[in-house]
Amino acid sequence: MDYPPSSLSPVEPVLCIDGRRDGEDCTAAGTLRWSIPLEGDHYVGIGDRGDKLFNADSRITPQATHSAEVLSGVLYHAEDDMVRALDPETGEVAWSTDLRGDIPAETHAFFASDAGIVALLRSGDQHFRNVGELVLLDRNDGGVLNRTPLDADTVVVGASDDSYIAWHDALQDEPYRYTAYDLMSGDEKWSVEFDRRLEDETWAEFSQVLIDDVLYVRRGFKSPDSGAEEPQAYEVRRFDARTGDRLPGEGTDAPERWDAHEVSSRALDSTGERISYSGGDLRTYIWPPGPRSEADHAGIGTLSLSVYGEWSSTDAQLGVACAPDAVRLQDEPAAIRDALLCDNARLFAINQ
Numbered sequence: 001m002d003y004p005p006s007s008l009s010p011v012e013p014v015l016c017i018d019g020r021r022d023g024e025d026c027t028a029a030g031t032l033r034w035s036i037p038l039e040g041d042h043y044v045g046i047g048d049r050g051d052k053l054f055n056a057d058s059r060i061t062p063q064a065t066h067s068a069e070v071l072s073g074v075l076y077h078a079e080d081d082m083v084r085a086l087d088p089e090t091g092e093v094a095w096s097t098d099l100r101g102d103i104p105a106e107t108h109a110f111f112a113s114d115a116g117i118v119a120l121l122r123s124g125d126q127h128f129r130n131v132g133e134l135v136l137l138d139r140n141d142g143g144v145l146n147r148t149p150l151d152a153d154t155v156v157v158g159a160s161d162d163s164y165i166a167w168h169d170a171l172q173d174e175p176y177r178y179t180a181y182d183l184m185s186g187d188e189k190w191s192v193e194f195d196r197r198l199e200d201e202t203w204a205e206f207s208q209v210l211i212d213d214v215l216y217v218r219r220g221f222k223s224p225d226s227g228a229e230e231p232q233a234y235e236v237r238r239f240d241a242r243t244g245d246r247l248p249g250e251g252t253d254a255p256e257r258w259d260a261h262e263v264s265s266r267a268l269d270s271t272g273e274r275i276s277y278s279g280g281d282l283r284t285y286i287w288p289p290g291p292r293s294e295a296d297h298a299g300i301g302t303l304s305l306s307v308y309g310e311w312s313s314t315d316a317q318l319g320v321a322c323a324p325d326a327v328r329l330q331d332e333p334a335a336i337r338d339a340l341l342c343d344n345a346r347l348f349a350i351n352q
Helices: none
Strands: 033-039 040-046 053-055 067-071 074-079 082-086 093-098 106-113 116-124 130-137 144-151 154-160 163-168 176-182 188-192 201-209 214-222 233-240 246-251 300-305 307-309 314-324 339-342 345-351
Touching: 040 300, 053 314, 067 130, 074 106, 074 116, 074 314, 106 154, 106 163, 154 201, 154 233, 163 201, 188 214, 233 345
Parallel strands: 067 307
Antiparallel strands: 033 345, 040 053, 040 339, 067 074, 074 082, 082 093, 106 116, 116 130, 130 144, 154 163, 163 176, 176 188, 201 214, 214 233, 233 246, 300 314, 314 345
């Protein structure tokens, strides 16, 4: 366990105020911009658990699910159902809140609305159904303003005004329906429907994205007699996400950042990108230690986080890791199997 310290080793928050830290530039490419501690007990998996950092409070998978997005200049980061808001430039934390409910949950997406910040949580219940809820948060202090239960068949497209837009997985012979619901009351505000089957007996495949208060719905047509696996023609319709009114500009072209295939939460953010995390190499220590172990801002169990919204990939790369000199053996007999204790888990940003 004799690892050298790195720039992740300080226990206190390491911030970048006005581009300076201890009189030095903290915005230079390849350097640590900021680093803050993560709450809770963290571990680094070994053996069957792999070498990734995980939280002992994560109750769905051995490895916590992280999501992150920048909305109106604020970075919202979630580790399962623990959410924090911070300044992406400095690393200063404005607030953190635990959204834990009756069912273990993972935060898959954040949406901005006039009513507050909306967090999309998904979880598996005793029947292994992907149920969840929308949690409306006060953007100033993270206080919970409202919780909206979601069933397994509800797909949240995004939020606009003081509403969220969703569609429900229906039977093949039922209309395809997009509905806006009030974030506080849950009342339906508007709805639009599409027929699944057309008169010429082709069938439709749907995808959607919400960008700048415009709901784009793309319908793909495919003849059952053609043998083709993909739709052979597309139609895109545009709707005002605040009122549900049809907008001009229909055609076959989809928005630039269109993604027809959704992640397990089946949710997309306001730019049409997925909310996800991916394993990445941020000068990571190799287990067991290897030739790259002397990297300045290395960590053990590093995850590289994908950040969407207003965050530019040219600004910084976000990650979570255990400071290398904070790895500890666990006390018996309550030790977690195939894992080492981490005394200093960090959320950090590296300048690109």
